[in-house]
Amino acid sequence: MVVGLIATRTLGAFVHFVNWGPDWAGTYMDFDEAVPRSVSFPILFVDSYVLYVLEAEGRLDVYRIREEGDRFWEVVAEAPSGCPSEAQCFLVKCDEHRLLLVRVDEYGESVEVFKLSQTSQEWERIYGLGRRMIYICGVTCLCVEAETPELENKIYFPRLHSKNGKIVFYSLETCRYHTFDGRKAEEDSFGDFLGTKYILSPHAWIEPSWC
Incomplete structure (x- = not known):
């Protein structure tokens, strides 16, 4: 699995499951006024397809990845x-x-x-x-x-x-x-x-x- 992250006015994740097909699955998270300046230290838990990233202020976000169904961002823990x-x-x-x-x-x-x-x-x-x-x-x-x-x-x-x-x-x-x-x-x-x-x-x- 290959993951690409883009942080602008929204935070996007693009995931390519190498053995599942030729396409990238993309998801954006709208943070309203709390737009992250940057994200870093992506950590993947392979068994559950969960990707954690750290926002610049110390907030922890998670991207939940599924082969089928929804893919979505959520805030896990504040700084x-x-x-x-x-x-x-x-x-x-x-x-x-x-x-x-x-x-x-x-x-x-x-x-x-x-x-x-x-x-x-x-x-x-x-x-x-x-x-x-x-x-x-x-x-x-x-x-x-x-x-x-x-x-x-x-x-x-x-x-x-x-x-x-x-x-x-x-x-x-x-x-x-x-x-x-x-x-x-x-x-x-x-x-x-x-x-x-x-x-x-x-x-x-x-x-x-x-x-």
């Missing part, structure tokens, strides 16, 4: 309460049936993680990832199980420390930013993005599939 306008939100698929939202303010002083409640359809804040780790950037987001305990319960950014040139991560245990010294976190920590360098060139996280 978590208290979301500052300058904050960035990142949508991540965790396991097979769970969505996580990472919210980072403009200068990185606050990093929060939320999970989508399956019953209330609201974002609930969580304070740890267990054995998992998250990689986020403006193009791709990944949530994977850590290979070693040193890597778990952390969020990795496409940023490098200005002095040592090492990749920067946020620890949900210490609520601070660190870099690695070998397999251990550096003793020095910092509370925001001051002293880090953002990778400006096009980049994306890639999850390898080893053969």
Whole structure:
């Protein structure tokens, strides 16, 4: 299945089911006054043909896809309460049936993680990832199980420390930013993005599939 998204005054989704025929199925959602500026981080749950997208303000929308019958957009969850306008939100698929939202303010002083409640359809804040780790950037987001305990319960950014040139991560245990010294976190920590360098060139996280 191939999905194309277009966000203008309306949000359109065009879906091509490769094995079902030669045509594209298109659906538009009219948001009235709440027109999304952009949508990002599309996440597809293949077993239910449900496509989630994150609107720029942090609202979660879903496109329900069916081989037969209606195809339609709907708003699943509003942005978590208290979301500052300058904050960035990142949508991540965790396991097979769970969505996580990472919210980072403009200068990185606050990093929060939320999970989508399956019953209330609201974002609930969580304070740890267990054995998992998250990689986020403006193009791709990944949530994977850590290979070693040193890597778990952390969020990795496409940023490098200005002095040592090492990749920067946020620890949900210490609520601070660190870099690695070998397999251990550096003793020095910092509370925001001051002293880090953002990778400006096009980049994306890639999850390898080893053969």
